[in-house]
Amino acid sequence: EAGVAQSPRYKIIEKRQSVAFWCNPISGHATLYWYQQILGQGPKLLIQFQNNGVVDDSQLPKDRFSAERLKGVDSTLKIQPAKLEDSAVYLCASSRDYEQYFGPGTRLTVT
Amino acid sequence: GEDVEQSLFLSVREGDSSVINCTYTDSSSTYLYWYKQEPGAGLQLLTYIFSNMDMKQDQRLTVLLNKKDKHLSLRIADTQTGDSAIYFCAEIYSGNTPLVFGKGTRLSVIA
Numbered sequence: 001e002a003g004v005a006q007s008p009r010y011k012i013i014e015k016r017q018s019v020a021f022w023c024n025p026i027s028g029h030a031t032l033y034w035y036q037q038i039l040g041q042g043p044k045l046l047i048q049f050q051n052n053g054v055v056d057d058s059q060l061p062k063d064r065f066s067a068e069r070l071k072g073v074d075s076t077l078k079i080q081p082a083k084l085e086d087s088a089v090y091l092c093a094s095s096r097d098y099e100q101y102f103g104p105g106t107r108l109t110v111t
Numbered sequence: 112g113e114d115v116e117q118s119l120f121l122s123v124r125e126g127d128s129s130v131i132n133c134t135y136t137d138s139s140s141t142y143l144y145w146y147k148q149e150p151g152a153g154l155q156l157l158t159y160i161f162s163n164m165d166m167k168q169d170q171r172l173t174v175l176l177n178k179k180d181k182h183l184s185l186r187i188a189d190t191q192t193g194d195s196a197i198y199f200c201a202e203i204y205s206g207n208t209p210l211v212f213g214k215g216t217r218l219s220v221i222a
Contacts, residue, residue, distance in 0.1 A: 031207040033209060041214055044212070045209040048209055093154075095207055096207075097207065098142050098159065099159075101156060102154040103153050104152055105153045107151075
């Protein structure tokens with residue numbers, strides 16, 4: 001069974017630019033999550049999808065972050081415009097019941 | 112609100128046992144998890160325990176749960192250099208809901 005796929009693995013942008021991340025979850029997993037992991041900390045939830053509907057986006061900075069999950073499979077997370085404090089690893093995860101599996105993450109550096 | 116606490120560093124000699132500790136505050140947690148993160152990688156699900164269990168063993172890994180004290184531990188027997196990584200404790204309240212993570216414990220294994 002293929003794991004959670006993410007791309008790109010690394011991205012360097014200047015502040016005020018935009019960036020997009022892509023995630024393909026494990027086949028059959030209806031629930032998809034985006035987490036932000038700042039250096040030295042544990043991951044924190046940004047947004048959760050169930051199929052193509054949003055379940056929880058209370059921690060998503062909606063003035064600059066957006067996410068979608070079309071057709072209930074792949075998902076994209078966008079930041080526009082980026083700030084220096086957005087430098088972090090963005091992790092995508094998918095779950096079925098109580099087992100949640102993570103992709104390799106995208107390391108974003110904002111200069 | 113929920114909070115998960117872990118000590119930040121642990122150093123052990125190769126072949127010794129490692130014990131990584133975690134405390135959590137929310138007694139309504141249903142599952143508790145241990146994830147491993149190697150440099151530049153995503154999070155690997157190591158093991159998890161349901162809240163009505165006291166112990167779970169899986170090869171070199173032993174998880175102990177003390178619900179009264181809200182304390183979770185991960186014991187790694189015969190620790191190897193490949194076990195060097197950051198270990199995250201996490202909790203969940205029901206299936207297909209976001210994980211709440213601690214800050215992680217960096218395990219260094221000395222040869």
